Amino acid sequence: MADYDRFISYIYLYERGMKTMNTGFAKVESRSGQCRVNITMKNMYHESHVKFSVYMFVRREKRLLGILLGELQTQNSTGTFDGVTDSENIQGSGYTLDEVCGMIIRGDNGKIYGTGWDDEALDIDRFAPISQEEAGAPGAGTDAPAPGAAV
Numbered sequence: 400m401a402d403y404d405r406f407i408s409y410i411y412l413y414e415r416g417m418k419t420m421n422t423g424f425a426k427v428e429s430r431s432g433q434c435r436v437n438i439t440m441k442n443m444y445h446e447s448h449v450k451f452s453v454y455m456f457v458r459r460e461k462r463l464l465g466i467l468l469g470e471l472q473t474q475n476s477t478g479t480f481d482g483v484t485d486s487e488n489i490q491g492s493g494y495t496l497d498e499v500c501g502m503i504i505r506g507d508n509g510k511i512y513g514t515g516w517d518d519e520a521l522d523i524d525r526f527a528p529i530s531q532e533e534a535g536a537p538g539a540g541t542d543a544p545a546p547g548a549a550v
Contacts, residue, residue: 404429404496408514410440410504413523418513423478425502425514434486434496436468438504440478440512449473449508453480454528455489455499458519465503465528466492478504492529 405428411418423440438453451473454465466489471478486496501515503526515521 402429402431406516408501408516410438410502410512410514412442413511413513413521416522416524418521422512427496429486429496432486434484434489436480436482436484436502438471438478438480438502440471440504441476443473443476443478443510443512445473445476445506445508445510447473449506449510451478451504451506451510451512452528453482454503454505454526456501456503456526457494457498458500458517461525463500463503463522463526465526466490466494466499467528471504 405426408425408427409421410423410425412420412422420442422442423438426437428435451471453468453471455468456463456465468482468484468490469480471480484490489496489499500517500519501513501521503523504512511523513521513523
């Protein structure tokens with residue numbers, strides 16, 4: 400099965416830019432051009448109205464560019480996410496799964512969780528979500544920043 404890849408990556412809470420405690424894991428599977436992402440988290444102490452956005456990120460120009468996947472479902476200090484996208488064009492961004500280096504989960508209360516599956520440190524202060532316009536722009540999946548992107 401040449402068109403199959405699967406891995407698990409542990410997710411950590413980041414406080415003041417530092418990795419602190421393990422809070423769960425992400426399972427990523429690519430098969431027949433389809434990428435499935437499953438996230439399971441625990442010990443997410445927050446108020447019930449807090450929303451958490453799930454992003455995959457690529458590294459460009461010393462930044463972590465976030466591709467929005469969706470919203471984490473939370474209940475009783477736990478969180479889950481199940482999503483499917485195209486492995487060759489993550490959420491229409493122009494980036495492939497092979498270019499993705501990890502994930503960031505960002506709460507509207509300021510809490511940040513993250514995981515990386517390359518060998519570089521995860522500097523969450525360099526994270527910036529990309530807009531839908533930037534995502535589909537020519538050059539999005541290349542080393543050059545998308546047109547209009549801040550450098």
